[in-house]
Amino acid sequence: MASGNKNFDQLVDKGNPVGEVIAVDRFLIKVLGLQPVAVNALIMFDDGSKGFVKQVDADSVLVLHLGANQLRIGTMAVMQHQEFVCKVGKDFIGRVVSATGDPIDGKGPIAPSGVWPVFNTAPALYERKVVEDSFQ
Helix, strand or coil: CCCCCHHHHHHHHCCCCEEEEEEEEECEEEEEECCCCCCCEEEEECCEEEEEEEEEECCCEEEEEECCCCCCCCCCEEEECCEEEEEEEEHCCCCCEECCCCCCCCCCCCCEEEEEECCCCCCCCCCCCCCCCCCC
């Protein structure tokens, strides 16, 4: 399945779960297949745009599309990461990036030093530092 998108094709060739868009409601996308996948998994569509899984059903998943262009029924999707991650690194300071860390300021690509999950569990209350200064 050649989509013309090198990154998408590499993910498919690796054997990542693949699905097909069967319904579009603005930014909510219903994808048939794509199993096994978990809530908050990062999804790439064949046009290069991304989204993340919000709901998993028996034969389909509901994906929140993060791209600017509306997707069409029949668009292919592949799981990019098991969780919603964002590229990180010192080169991102002062740049305008999307939720996934892709530059959107027109200043060229950014070399990430790693990726971090977007959804993290907050530390337990006993692990947090006590706030001693009040805002005025």
